[in-house]
Amino acid sequence: AQTVTQSQPEMSVQEAETVTLSCTYDTSENNYYLFWYKQPPSRQMILVIRQEAYKQQNATENRFSVNFQKAAKSFSLKISDSQLGDTAMYFCAFMSLTGANSKLTFGKGITLSVRP
Amino acid sequence: ETGVTQSPTHLIKTRGQQVTLRCSSQSGHNTVSWYQQALGQGPQFIFQYYREEENGRGNFPPRFSGLQFPNYSSELNVNALELDDSALYLCASSPRPTGNTEAFFGQGTRLTVV
Numbered sequence: 001a002q003t004v005t006q007s008q009p010e011m012s013v014q015e016a017e018t019v020t021l022s023c024t025y026d027t028s029e030n031n032y033y034l035f036w037y038k039q040p041p042s043r044q045m046i047l048v049i050r051q052e053a054y055k056q057q058n059a060t061e062n063r064f065s066v067n068f069q070k071a072a073k074s075f076s077l078k079i080s081d082s083q084l085g086d087t088a089m090y091f092c093a094f095m096s097l098t099g100a101n102s103k104l105t106f107g108k109g110i111t112l113s114v115r116p
Numbered sequence: 117e118t119g120v121t122q123s124p125t126h127l128i129k130t131r132g133q134q135v136t137l138r139c140s141s142q143s144g145h146n147t148v149s150w151y152q153q154a155l156g157q158g159p160q161f162i163f164q165y166y167r168e169e170e171n172g173r174g175n176f177p178p179r180f181s182g183l184q185f186p187n188y189s190s191e192l193n194v195n196a197l198e199l200d201d202s203a204l205y206l207c208a209s210s211p212r213p214t215g216n217t218e219a220f221f222g223q224g225t226r227l228t229v230v
Contacts, residue, residue, distance in 0.1 A: 004158075006158075033216075042223060043204060043223050043224045043226075044221055044222065044223045044224070045159075045206065045208070045221035046221075047218060047219075050218070052216075091158050091159070093158075097214070097215060097216070099172075099214065100171065100172055100213075100214065101149075101164045101166070101171050101172035101213050101214060102147070102149070102164070102210055102212075102213055102214055102215070102217050102219065103149060103161040103164060103172060103174070104149075104151075104159070104161065104208075104219065105161070106158030106159050106160075107158050108156075108157055108158050109156075109157070109158050
């Protein structure tokens with residue numbers, strides 16, 4: 001079974017600054033995806049970025065980038081030039097590519113507050 | 117905004133009652149997954165439906181059941197409600213049940229059991 005751990009319950013960052021959210025996971029599999037989802041107060045989960053485990057290059061999406069360390073089973077999210085609209089809960093998630101379904105295993109999440 | 121819609125948005129039920137939650141999947145998506153998100157926690161996988169059949173289940177008792185219809189919309193049914201069933205229930209649709217696929221989430225149904 002896979003587990004995803006987000007040990008920081010809350011973080012705060014000044015607008016326009018950079019913040020890094022941490023995530024570790026545990027799995028015995030080699031083929032999987034990792035995701036960061038954002039959940040604003042509207043409750044809808046929004047995909048921020050995803051990383052395929054077989055790719056060594058870290059994924060980037062505009063202001064969002066990841067630091068994927070496969071051997072260490074670490075997957076952190078860096079948000080550059082933080083904006084007020086980035087205030088939300090952020091969840092790290094794992095999906096196996098060899099399972100019978102595409103279920104996501106989520107961490108407990110981190111509440112990010114961006115200060116004006 | 118995704119094309120996944122859930123109804124109702126909020127619901128209050130009494131312990132012991134039964135509840136049905138509904139989800140319309142995004143156009144072209146044949147797979148629907150349901151998640152339970154307790155307050156302050158990450159979502160937990162309940163089950164997935166693919167082409168009207170259950171395709172995997174998480175650690176939830178049999179009183180949690182589901183259906184998927186020919187148009188790929190889905191229902192989550194919970195019988196004999198308990199106080200701990202109070203949570204946000206999220207539905208996610210995807211174009212296939214496995215592999216390189218992205219899940220699109222609805223806005224959730226907030227269930228309160230009193």
